[in-house]
Amino acid sequence: MVSVADRLNTVISWVPDAAGVDAAGVSGPLSGVRIGVKDNIEVAGVRSTCGSEYFADRVAESDAACVGALKRAGAVITSTLNLAEFAVGVTSQNSASGGPVNPWDPTRVPGGSSGGSGVAVAAGVVDVSLGTDTGGSIRLPAACCGVTGLRPSVGVLDMTGIFPVSAEFDTVGPLARSAAQVRETFAVLAGEHPAPVRTGPLRISLPWPFVTADVDPAVRDAVVGVADLLRELGHRVENVPVRHSESAQDVVYTLIYSDLAKIHADRLRDEPSRFQAATRQRIRLGLNISDDQVVAARRQRDVFRAGTAELFGEVDVVLTPAMPGDVPLLGGSDAVVAQARRMGQLTYPWSLHDGPTLALPVGTHPSGMPIGAQLTAVRGGEGTLFALAEQFQAHTDWHRRLPPVRVGVG
Template sequence: MPADGEASSDPVRPLADPQFNSVVRWLPVHGDPVDGPLTGVRVGVKDNIAVRGVPTTCASDFFVDDTAKDDAAVVTALRDAGAEISATLNMAELAIGVTSQNSVHGATLNPWDIRRVPGGSSGGSAAAVAAGLVDVALGTDTGGSIRLPASACGVIGLRPTPGTIDLRGIVPVSSAFDTVGPLACSLDLVEAVHDVLRRDPAPAVRAPTRIGVPVRFVTDDIDPGVRAAVGRCVAVLGELGFELVPISVPADEAAQHAVYALVYAELVDAHRERITHAPGRFQPETLARLRLGLRLDPEDLVAARALRDDFRAGLTRVFNDIDLIVTPTLPVDVPLLADDGDALERTRRLGQLSYPWSLHDGPTLSIPVGLHDESRMPIGAQITAPAGHESSLFAAARAYQAVTQWHDLRPHMSR
């Protein structure tokens, strides 16, 4: 692969990163570095984010030749802050899968174990960061697409407060739920990139002191290794002086279904002609997900919107008494690539704990909190806050990382 700052002369290099297939294209660095808060930071961007002069493929046969005329707003902001946009990164087709396997660029492999998925849909972003190919990566998150791969690849990933970062130049999944955010091994870098990208200055927020710990969240079917690691994370936070408060999250079991309905209704509208006239150009798993939207009727959407409103109102009441909520990111160990099970069931299962926080109107941060005893794969915990309270997430994560070392582990150190 090219050295830092070099670009391939080939216009298309599907195996620009032959070890993990996380990179779609290496990009040349033009001109002198801009002096700013991100000077010299190597940033990779998910391949649904426009980079001027480069195809924005979305890992889809429909978009392989769609060359961007302009940078996305977030890419412009990063360049203005001194960052080097060094690569476009692999992903799940159309950003709606949980494994980042696609038929255009091929499957991204997890640097911790190449037999396993990196999560999705921002799997290339997480894998490139974990492998040290970039310092920071941008991903998008609709139902968990930053948080799931962050957990699977042992890095930090932020789903920011929806509406606080400019999405122009990003191929949408859902106008109601889409976000864009950073993944990195360094919490300082995640915070610095977020500061550069957010539209408005961060609001003044008091330091978090009370952490909600759900008595049960969505399901009791949590992998024992995951449950234990997240439990130890919560215990450490308690030892650090945070007050741990048992809570119930309202309507958590139904939240995933509500997000599904609202997201897939939008997706079907966006891709209806392609589904009708060229279904064979979709990857089979993608087409199966899109067809979920074809089965929705108006009553389903009315019910989903009502549940969304009830969920948010209930969560507002919960946050009246606490500052943060901690839950696992993935309910299971990181799955193998060669999982021949039902694709829709796999999507449901892997996103079971991330979708509720997509229905929430605030930010969520996934941080590494352990390694699975059997597989030695990373385990992540989600920390969730009220809208605009990213600083509370960073404060709690920084306190936790000051007394633990999970965030310092890299793939080659896990065996």
């Protein structure tokens, strides 16, 4: 009988029992929790392919820092999970292992680049997964698959043992069904650096429009519904704009693609045909970015961050949609980059911010697909996001809704 993991193509490698736990057999706050990790995160003795033919036979010599922390907390690393090739792209359909399948609807994208991480949690293949997020690669799978996922503050978690996209923007973070599970996992990963919590009624901005006024009405209504509930719970919600958000996506693209081209320049020169077409297209875009363009983008980054510093002097949390529209249908390779730009329109600005963003399910689209929102706070404000999200999830059941394809069904 074909397993759910196989039907959804979410696992690249199953981790042998001995390699998935701490050698000392420790117990801890995550004892017995089944965790899958994105396949660009190394697990000692297990293939670490980055979803690419280039690394098809590459075996990790040691655990990534985050994997070691999870094992020491008693977690069981069960699997490495499917992704977009080299963690580039937001649909996860350009992986050399074939794309993971969205358990809500196999004709729609699962989000990316941590698509397998979102799918595995939604379908119950694992309890918690780790993904990486550069421009939206945790938040988009969380939104597309109806789970909760954290992009932590930049630089808070150790990235050792994770293959990079862009060192300036790369983060690693957990995905789980609930904000409480994400919080418990993040606490282990953060170690002795607890996330402070802002207590009392919060000042929350729902900026409208944010980046674009072209937002699906169902998405808009779901996010407005979140704001209405938060007001009922005693928080103050108002429209405080996110300055310079309209240009943020282009700034992030310039800096990420420039880094991407440097990382893969030799592979592109020597064996370009081994890349998936969309990956190759993105890397070539990076080759055309000049040093002057990078310098200008860094200036704009600093302007944006100065604006967000002012913003978080006025509010505690910003509420925005995770995507501007419904979960897209799978498209042909010619449409991948344009589709990715639309999907990431609302996540990329928060990649330019150095603080945390938490994505969580907040509704169901008329198509039957999940709708996700983002909560963003000042650098180091993870604890405030968890507290607010857990309060929201105590009064709603969006995070408990299950897709039709999952472990134990079918």
